[in-house]
Amino acid sequence: MKHKSISYAKWGYIFIIPFFVAFILFNLIPLVSTFYNSLFENYKGRGGLVQVGPNFIGLDNFRTMFAPETELGKYFGNTFVLWILGFIPQIFFSLLFASWFTDLRMKLKTGAYKVIFYLPNVIMAAAMGMLFYTMFAQNGPINSIYMSITGKDSPYMFFDNVWSQRSVIAIINFLMWYGNTTIMLMAAINGVDPSLYESAQIDGATPSQTFWKITLPLIRPILLYVLITSLIGGLQMYDVPQIITKNGEQVQRTSMTVVMYLQKHLYSKNYGMAGALSVILFVVAAVLSLIVFYVTTEREPKKKVKKGGIK
Template sequence: MKKTNSSVSIRTKSVLTGWSFVLLAVILIFVFYFYPMLQALILSFQTGTGSNLTFTGFDNYSRLLSDKTFITSVKNTFIYLLVQVPLMIVLALFISVLLNDSKLKFKGFFRTAIFLPCVTSLVAYSVVFKYLFAGNGLVNTMLLKLHLVSAPIEWITDPFWAKITIIIAITWRWTGYNMIFYLSALQNIDSSIYEAARIDGASASRQFFGITVPLLKPIILFTSITSTIGTLQLFDEVMNITKGGPGNATQTISQYIYNLSFKYSADFGYAATVSYSIVIMIALLSVIQFKVAGDKNG
């Protein structure tokens, strides 16, 4: 009996010791993460200007369906998502395979050069892109000198080309970030697998689609989900390059939330509702991606 009490005491002491290490972190996460989320959820059921709020139930959520600006923002965001994310994932995967080649010289330089964009300031690089793609910017100057175009392209002021500019900007910045994940995973694949495939006569493309892609499936799923989340929250590039224009042609959901909170009359309740629409979209798209990838835990 004494032995049992002793073992329980040791186990209790061990549990308490463990909690003493994580308790502060748990409290901070709750206070600065979960509590604001709960408050935002409560706020989404209220309406009013500034702090003068009243409870209105699901009125804000029903308002979303008839809000043309919100619908336009969702369409723009999904255009970026459907075009840029697959493009970035394919580019990152292709570049990582090239940089994993043991015969390639100056690999360290190339890896660093491609990764560097994702550590630059969001605002700084957005401003640089704005000037590069201006009517008289470097991009138009080069295109005209190479006789690829007969007149400057309106990269910033034309609705179609403005979206292309945003897609180019975020692809440039985040491709290297995803490349690092793929490169790390590739270096953990046993080279003997490829040697056996070569002995069996498998071509380079057959090895890529038959060995590399299946083995990188968990990483591809991870980068797809994180890239989807990042694109649905896209704000800095649009705000600094096009300011959502021309009109609302490039405005994203996050920029619309900012406008509702700080640019228009401060409707924090409806802004919180739009914010939770992103949460719902992320949850649904993540589940779909898990199902498409065949992940049993999804």
């Protein structure tokens, strides 16, 4: 007798249905709606008493966003500066700690360190912002230490200086995310074949040579993932600079990010302008991610085809 074979292929499709349903409801539909709203004039006028629109105006919202008086380039510049200031120490210390904790010769127990490093990531960004705002305030503990060491009678105004304000924001972002990056890099390094390290050790390679010639090239995909996700997260930076800079108004808006500027349009219920800015932010994030992916991805050299075969 012939037995009918059992196909399990359908269960794979059934299991991924919840993801696609959630993606369509909470990602795709809002994304399309944002594109749609960016083409309309829709806001509250006369102190919020009169509703203007929605009126179709095409690309006028985008023209307004790119006007010189809008200073959109300034806010993008602020965002990138704050992201770079936090990302450089983040990736440096994450690579350093990941290489230490995965080195079998050091014999470090990583369980407790993983918890300690990841703990700041669990704390809400708003709580971290308030903590550091209190620490670096005029009467905070940092200024008390500063005055006791230097002997000065007046505190240093951290939030009235451009770079000290940006540095505080960068420190918070670094402390919140370096633990998560460290754990991901540790997982990537642990996935490297140990025989490669054993061969390098037998050949007399130093730890630095092993890191640069074996570890770093083999964890390139995870480094690329960390870089792109950090870049997208940096473009969405909001809560920490919002608390530190008091809505971004301090020091001539030199630490106001793009999302902070977007929030002002949402607060004023200027939905058309907010939609246009969201679309611009989406396009910038997509283009930068593609550029990073293209620059950091190795490409095989093209083979020259000649008569009689491939060279």
